[in-house]
Amino acid sequence: MDVADFFGIAAGNKMADKFERTGYHAAKSELVNAPIIDEFPVVMECELAEVIDAENMYCIVGKIVNTQAEETLLDEKDRVEIEKLNALIFDQFKSGYYVTGEKAGKAWNAGKDLMK
Numbered sequence: 001m002d003v004a005d006f007f008g009i010a011a012g013n014k015m016a017d018k019f020e021r022t023g024y025h026a027a028k029s030e031l032v033n034a035p036i037i038d039e040f041p042v043v044m045e046c047e048l049a050e051v052i053d054a055e056n057m058y059c060i061v062g063k064i065v066n067t068q069a070e071e072t073l074l075d076e077k078d079r080v081e082i083e084k085l086n087a088l089i090f091d092q093f094k095s096g097y098y099v100t101g102e103k104a105g106k107a108w109n110a111g112k113d114l115m116k
Helices: 002-009 018-022
Strands: 026-028 035-037 042-053 058-069 088-091 096-099
Touching: 002 018, 035 042
Parallel strands: none
Antiparallel strands: 026 035, 042 058, 088 096
């Protein structure tokens, strides 16, 4: 969490030793103009798909062009198991970080009774 937060607040063009300070390592992506951080368990490489600038919102839409994950996080079909990942979620409205892990319900099934 501390490293992810630091990467979010430290601008690489103003802090030349950004990676040295953390001990983490970056590799150049072959697909997008962004680094891949070797120590992060999951990396999703995205390219800009669309920018929506409306009266009440500004959205940046990305297209995922590659995903890399540690093998220990994958199931038998090579899908990331969220329960193992403990993904860090950033909430900008409460300035907080939260962790996933427990499955709360089954998608496309939890609201099924309301369809009757």
